[in-house]
Amino acid sequence: MTIHLLGDLFTSKEGVEMKITAGEISSLKPEGLKNQNKTAPGGFQEILDEKMSNKPAEGAVPARVPPMNNIDRIRFDTSPELETKQILASMDSFLVLLETYQRQMGDPLVSLKETALVVSRMEQQSQELYRVWEALPEGEEKDLLNRMLVTSTVETIKFNRGDYL
Secondary structure (H helix, E strand, C coil): CCEEEECCEEEECCCCEECCCHHHHHHCCCHHHHCCCCCCCCCHHHHHHHHHCCCCCCCCCCCCCCCCCCHHHCCCCCCHHHHHHHHHHHHHHHHHHHHHHHHHHHCCCCCHHHHHHHHHHHHHHHHHHHHHHHHCCCCHHHHHHHHHHHHHHHHHHHHHHCCCC
């Protein structure tokens, strides 16, 4: 018999409506479960009471702060100048990748399979730099990055389309 919930009433598959109360639910429990304690000794309630009273646990060791050996590696300087340098470095490495692509396309000894690896890296870096481009304020850097992204996208499309076969 399947029971479907309809508000406070339950309807069986046969269409019989019935209301189940909390007393009826408790009568459905096996006898062994009715008389069980809700919390066992050393259980959740005891631990909670202990923590709430701020009484230290038996055999508890006070917490120690780990040594700060690597604090000098953390960079706290998040100035816009540093961010601009990072963006320009990313743009420079992307430009080097575009120049590599240009050299490989001009060299008849380089196979298209080798060039395909460069094209896939161009696609990956284009996607990463597009997010940077979106966040940049209007200016020379944004314009230059836009031109680089357009060039990369056009060359990727032309290469994948087979214009250079």
